[in-house]
Amino acid sequence: MTEPNDAAAEPGIPRNYPHGPDSSRRDGVPRGRIEGFAWNDSAVFPGTTRIVQVYIPAQYSGGELAALMVFQDGQMYLDPDLEMRAGIVFDNLIHDGSMPTTIGVFVDPGQLGNRNAEYDPADDRYAEFLITEIIPAVRDQLGLNITEDPDLRAICGGSSGGNCAFTVAWQRPDRFGLVLGFVSSFAQIPGGNPYPELIRRTSPKPLRVFLQANRWDLNFDHSDLNWYSNNLLVAAALAENGYDHRIELGDGAHNANHGGVILPDALRWLWRT
Known part of the structure; x- marks a missing residue:
């Protein structure tokens, strides 16, 4: 696990982690390009409009089938001045062979305050939205x-986008086999977190899952609606049912810092052959 840069901080104080070299631009590494479009014709989420940004790696020639990775809260992952810096990380990891030539699709939530309505329910609507609307577009x-x-x-996603990512793959493992969730908001799924029990009583699905959780996440010292413990419960159920999975624990709060710092290693683990 990445060491925090303030290891002497008092116990109970969320830590801040420094980014490694894979999150910075390197000389000699070709840069992918970003293209995008607005999507305002959704049948699954009518009345919404959103921006979809697409990362196309320099190595993509169009002659071969590219891998795919979809990110919720897309702009947060692409902005090079924020924590995730996914475009830079993709450039570096595709260049050094740590992941395949991968198209990145960065989808913002629908405007009109639709984020939680789209991301939190444990149903198949968001999977349908991606599979029938966004990816074809x-x-x-x-x-x-x-x-x-x-x-x-x-x-991939974080917070509500993290449980959304898991839900999409759980509902449609025939379309998404790899899941990456940062500080996922399993605790606020309407009706309660169904996944620990669902995972235990359902035959294993062909999924590879990387979860990241922070010790000082929301309600870290409460028995109800505890973001940290709900991630641990999901990871425990995955372990008990033999899933290819990993959980990385940090000392941060409900933010993207630790997730952004470990994104390169998380992608290496997720895409390993």
């Missing part, structure tokens, strides 16, 4: 050649 509008192999299709 990426293919059609940008002419990209994307694989259908779920082992080469990943989904």
